[in-house]
Amino acid sequence: MINHRGPEFAAVMDDVIGGMRWALRTDNDILLYPCSGTGGLEAGVVNLLSPGEQALFCTMGSFGDRWATIGVTYGAEVVRLTVPQGEPIDPEDVERTLAEHPDVTTVFVTHNETSTGVTNDLAAISGVVKSRGKLLAVDSVSGAGCLPLQTDELDIDVLVTGSQKGWMSPPGIAMIAVSAAAFARAKTATSPRVYFDFDREKKYQDKHQTFTTPAVSVMYALQEGLAMLREEGLENVWARHARVGRMIRAGVKAMGMKLLAAEGHRSDTVTAVHSPADSPEALKSLLTTLRTTHSLVLAGGQDSLQGKIFRIGHLGWIDDADAYTILSLLEAGLISTGLRTRGGLAVAAAQAEARGGVAQAEPVTVG
């Protein structure tokens, strides 16, 4: 550990902030908080909203619901736009909701919903929100650094991400890109806050420090993660996630399972799959077998999706080799639990998808 108020830490922090600006395509300030992604979501609410202020929360799963709950807790007048799980937010619905609720000052939306494996069309949503002059806050905890994201081009006022996802670091730091308009709003927002206060944090960061003791070891990891992203090139990182996402989905479908997320909005960082088992208990048993016998840790569904789906995370330090490994182990687990009988289908489909992916510049015949 080093003194977090000394020049060595300041150099690490400046490097991380510069890297985050590069990766998020933004000139905005980057605030670094020692907290989880949920802490970042709370920071967005308490700095942008005052009690009684009307705000639109677009929710398509557990993390969108969580953000809306934070809004309600801090006394905002929360307007919800909710879609069935697996569906994206329709920009036309945002347009209509804003027309019906002209007092809404701020729109909160999830970029990539980890609980359902759905990615929103942020550009279209931003177009609607900005044409009406609202502030836009985006939860991109599991999207940024993996999926194409242009923070300044989309005029995003508060963009929240977390060290443990695309940044290939342990959990412990939320990174928040804050626009000048968001800082201006924070000056008048009356929700009580100290730990998550934007203005206080910025005053310290302008002196190359943080308000409270930073998560130093995670900061080192973040610096290295950003260096790795720079070396690979951001467009290559995005292309790699897109290719691995297609491979995973092709493999899952080849095993006869169905995806939760709607076609055209399937996430390239997490895939949610309808349970191939006939009961929540059988699904739990499959996940346990995968973990204990096949060394593959997959997540179940959250909240109302518990027992109904499982999820495959494929972001950060991941490539084709990992996709083949995940699919092979999953297929082996399905066979050993009697849910499937034939092997090799998933990898064959993923291989074909990878060939197609490689061949985007120069088409080849696939299959």
Added chain:
Amino acid sequence: MINHRGPEFAAVMDDVIGGMRWALRTDNDILLYPCSGTGGLEAGVVNLLSPGEQALFCTMGSFGDRWATIGVTYGAEVVRLTVPQGEPIDPEDVERTLAEHPDVTTVFVTHNETSTGVTNDLAAISGVVKSRGKLLAVDSVSGAGCLPLQTDELDIDVLVTGSQKGWMSPPGIAMIAVSAAAFARAKTATSPRVYFDFDREKKYQDKHQTFTTPAVSVMYALQEGLAMLREEGLENVWARHARVGRMIRAGVKAMGMKLLAAEGHRSDTVTAVHSPADSPEALKSLLTTLRTTHSLVLAGGQDSLQGKIFRIGHLGWIDDADAYTILSLLEAGLISTGLRTRGGLAVAAAQAEARGGVAQAEPVTVG
């Protein structure tokens, strides 16, 4: 990293919670938050107080002031008991203040004030607070795990500490021991909160999980730090800190410098020293020389003590060898900047103190 909702993480967490109960001498629940110590202080306020509720904040330095600021920010009616920097809180003052303000429901006090190197007499303060039936919240971020502390014997309702101090881990987790009375208070407290909500966190921890993504890598370190404390034995850890504290203070005084903290209340984890230089610039120059030429990183003063004092941290993974190293490097720096001319004084004094320390069971002639 491992799945933080799986059995492997649950085992780590259970071990950490068991270790924290052992180290804090408590049967209370231990809540683990991914945040800095300041986040833990905010958790104490928002779960115990409602807007308009009267609370006493005993402040003897920057961290006490910070806690009171959090109280004000969340709308509590804050009664302050402030003492000059370097002085401890006098339990009789607490008694008198509580008599003058019978509506106070809760007392917030710093165990060990990092900004001034003062340790409070928690037992006496607790006696006063508890005889009047108030809740007691204690900031022991830089005390717990190093200084004698009996959470349950002192009937402390909220005890906040942080991974980066006595627990020998990187920063990133605040550990909070919460009494049944504190949980009961939290049920009715109306300060808005989600991230720091005790009740929500406890519901998850009862399922061997955390509400949001935990700081997994710091949790591993905490598990190892606690194992090391268990191996050494807590009384031995306390005795080691007491001895090193005496050695550091003896060495500093032997170099002709003066301690900020009042006699009898000097901290065994951090020593604040009046500047030996004749200006803030000369002190800054000394600290820079120590850092760049002598590889010794010391902290300056915070807030109103900036330019007036420097501070030596001596807690966690520290022993006699470190005390000699620190004192030797400091003395070398004082000589190289022309503030002192003779060497060896500090180490000689510390050696004598260590002999006295070792000899507590069997007295020897010292000096």
